[in-house]
Amino acid sequence: MAPSPRGFLASSLLLSTLIQLGSPISVSHPSIEFKGPFEVEANGMHNVKISYTTPVDGHLSIHYGSCDISQREESHHCLGNTHIGNHPLAKRHIGWEHSRPTKFVWLPREDTPDQGCLHAFVVNRLVGKSRPVVVKKRREKRHIAFADIADAMGPWFDGVAHLQEKEPDEAFVASAKSKTIGILGGGMSGLMTSHLLDSVGIHDWKILEASSRIGGRVHTSYLNATKPNQYQYQEMGPMRFPVSITDPDTNETIQILDHRMVFQLAATLNQINGNGSDLMVKFIPWIQKSRNAPVSTSKRRPDGTILGAAEIAANPSLADNVTVTYSNATAVEEAEAAYDDWLGLDEDKLRAIATNVFQAHKAAVQAGNFNFSESGYLRYVLKTDLNITDETDSTSDYAPSWEYDSVYFGATEWRTIDQGLSRLPTAFGPSVLNRTIFQTKVQEMEWNEETEKMTVKWRPGNPFDLETKSMDFDYTIVAVPFSQVRLWRLPSYTSLLSRAINTLNYEHTCKVALHYKTRFWEHLEYPIIGGCGSTNIPGIGNICYPSYRINSTGPGVILASYSSGTPARTLGSMTETEHVALTQRAMIETHGLVAQEQYTGAYDRICWQNNEFQAGSWCEPMVGQQELYLPAYFHTEKHTVFIGEHTSFTHAWIFSALESAVRGTSQLLLDMGLVDEAKEITQTWMARWISM
Numbered sequence: 001m002a003p004s005p006r007g008f009l010a011s012s013l014l015l016s017t018l019i020q021l022g023s024p025i026s027v028s029h030p031s032i033e034f035k036g037p038f039e040v041e042a043n044g045m046h047n048v049k050i051s052y053t054t055p056v057d058g059h060l061s062i063h064y065g066s067c068d069i070s071q072r073e074e075s076h077h078c079l080g081n082t083h084i085g086n087h088p089l090a091k092r093h094i095g096w097e098h099s100r101p102t103k104f105v106w107l108p109r110e111d112t113p114d115q116g117c118l119h120a121f122v123v124n125r126l127v128g129k130s131r132p133v134v135v136k137k138r139r140e141k142r143h144i145a146f147a148d149i150a151d152a153m154g155p156w157f158d159g160v161a162h163l164q165e166k167e168p169d170e171a172f173v174a175s176a177k178s179k180t181i182g183i184l185g186g187g188m189s190g191l192m193t194s195h196l197l198d199s200v201g202i203h204d205w206k207i208l209e210a211s212s213r214i215g216g217r218v219h220t221s222y223l224n225a226t227k228p229n230q231y232q233y234q235e236m237g238p239m240r241f242p243v244s245i246t247d248p249d250t251n252e253t254i255q256i257l258d259h260r261m262v263f264q265l266a267a268t269l270n271q272i273n274g275n276g277s278d279l280m281v282k283f284i285p286w287i288q289k290s291r292n293a294p295v296s297t298s299k300r301r302p303d304g305t306i307l308g309a310a311e312i313a314a315n316p317s318l319a320d321n322v323t324v325t326y327s328n329a330t331a332v333e334e335a336e337a338a339y340d341d342w343l344g345l346d347e348d349k350l351r352a353i354a355t356n357v358f359q360a361h362k363a364a365v366q367a368g369n370f371n372f373s374e375s376g377y378l379r380y381v382l383k384t385d386l387n388i389t390d391e392t393d394s395t396s397d398y399a400p401s402w403e404y405d406s407v408y409f410g411a412t413e414w415r416t417i418d419q420g421l422s423r424l425p426t427a428f429g430p431s432v433l434n435r436t437i438f439q440t441k442v443q444e445m446e447w448n449e450e451t452e453k454m455t456v457k458w459r460p461g462n463p464f465d466l467e468t469k470s471m472d473f474d475y476t477i478v479a480v481p482f483s484q485v486r487l488w489r490l491p492s493y494t495s496l497l498s499r500a501i502n503t504l505n506y507e508h509t510c511k512v513a514l515h516y517k518t519r520f521w522e523h524l525e526y527p528i529i530g531g532c533g534s535t536n537i538p539g540i541g542n543i544c545y546p547s548y549r550i551n552s553t554g555p556g557v558i559l560a561s562y563s564s565g566t567p568a569r570t571l572g573s574m575t576e577t578e579h580v581a582l583t584q585r586a587m588i589e590t591h592g593l594v595a596q597e598q599y600t601g602a603y604d605r606i607c608w609q610n611n612e613f614q615a616g617s618w619c620e621p622m623v624g625q626q627e628l629y630l631p632a633y634f635h636t637e638k639h640t641v642f643i644g645e646h647t648s649f650t651h652a653w654i655f656s657a658l659e660s661a662v663r664g665t666s667q668l669l670l671d672m673g674l675v676d677e678a679k680e681i682t683q684t685w686m687a688r689w690i691s692m
Helices: 005-021 088-093 156-161 188-199 260-273 309-314 329-343 347-355 357-367 374-381 386-392 404-408 429-435 495-503 566-571 576-591 594-598 625-634 654-671 675-685
Strands: 032-036 039-041 046-052 058-065 077-084 103-106 115-122 125-129 133-136 181-184 205-208 220-222 233-235 241-246 253-255 283-285 413-417 442-448 453-458 469-473 475-478 509-516 531-534 542-545 556-564 599-607 640-642
Touching: 032 115, 032 125, 046 675, 058 103, 077 088, 077 103, 156 654, 181 188, 181 453, 181 469, 188 205, 188 429, 188 654, 188 675, 205 429, 233 556, 241 404, 253 347, 260 429, 260 654, 329 374, 329 386, 347 357, 347 404, 357 404, 374 386, 453 475, 475 654, 495 625, 509 566, 509 576, 556 566, 556 576, 576 594, 576 599, 594 599, 625 654, 640 654, 654 675
Parallel strands: 039 133, 181 205, 181 475, 475 640
Antiparallel strands: 032 046, 046 103, 058 077, 058 115, 115 125, 115 133, 220 233, 241 253, 241 413, 283 413, 442 453, 453 469, 509 556, 509 599, 531 542, 542 556
């Protein structure tokens, strides 16, 4: 006859009492069962899972040793110990059911016997034993922090097979998935982090976003109050994704693998939202070059309009350099060749960057590419004449010789997102909008050493108010560019991290998009079908034509000016009206009076350095900054993790923001003891497209 519920409860209570008193118990009726793993690596990291078959209270310890031991002292080593259940000291496990954790971290010692069993003791009594565990040897040494595990200069994700060393009484995962997490910033890195946390079962997070929209610098402008499906837009932030490079001579194609993370994210969001839904993210070809896109030259056609690429190719004499008269053209040519020889960007190096940007970054650091800009190398290594140096590469160039952008812009196949890149952050909407607080411009972070919580503060109303509004978090992920964070009141972070926040350099860009009644540029004598070109008109920079809906009817939009660097700083000082007028006059000079006849008056203009939420376009580290500051982001200080494209290996690309989120989330999970979850994320988001 089956025992009555009352009898079963009485037996359970008696068993629990006997355990606490140290009375004998047969392991044939364990109170704790081990769920694995049963094959581990010495010096590796592992989450061991247990379950409770009967109520257990008191001091619990987990040990590894011979499978026939009956006492704690006979074990090889203790994995961890803690108080559980109704014990007064079990409060740290309040997030677990009945304050009994079911997961802990195990770092098998190097001298761990090849085979043994895991044993659970309450006080001195054996209450559970695993089946035999196989321990494999490995060469790597144990490490003490994520920053030591991960390779900040190279493929950091290789280190996710390890975990920081913890003392035994810290090894239990204490209510980790119930921790509150504040994600500061709703750009691509913040949005990606929210998705990664949800994917491993951590749901108590909030995004605090300073503006009224998600997406950050991913910003598609839909002009004249149109909707995305009306195709009257231009990209005011990132525009496209390089896919591959095909050699026209050999027809060999090299895939650019890192940007595949963007395509993977889109596929994941499409699946979550239901393929075919209104939130569908669809990729279409991007035209980077076209035969009639304008070329920067002082020569003009008979009607005064600007020449196109095909005309220059057919008659090279039309491509003049009247704005540059070298003091010694031969010396400039020799200096350029010497720099190219030092870089050695041959097919092998190009392939290396395209296929594994992390390994390529590490190789570039070791080769000294980060020690010099082009002008710095010419002047200080080759001792080139200062004037020749400046003619070859401006002495104002402070960017290290890290050539990933040369690979990206060497792409022969590109993609963009149909109806605008803003469709990508918009696809996060159903998952994040109910957990995002908008118009929350953070101004202070205050760390409490006793509670180990971060208080995030902002002023929701009048900026002159002394009172602030605040929220407390167990962990904080800062996804805001340092160009803004440096204005916050911050806890006392290490000197290295503080210097990175305060001095990391950002580039400046301005963009102007103009709206026209028709896509007239596609019907000129020399029709322009997509692509980007340039002019010698001061302040204009690049001009890009839409790659979507080629030869369609109805209105259209040109990215009529895309300027970066020093010119953008000057353009940012102009009033919006002056800047737009300058750009529209340039469109008339480029295309003829038809641009005047067709202009609707609608436009958008963004100078990112003047944007109150960004204060810069993208991170562009100066010589010495990247290799110095990058390791600081791999340290979790005061439960804070910093992410964003500025903390990545590459910059100014959506991939950079996404990669930083994967790194930052893995870093957070390892600090929380969630080893399996960290492995799952890196396997899902790194191993699918790059060799680990």
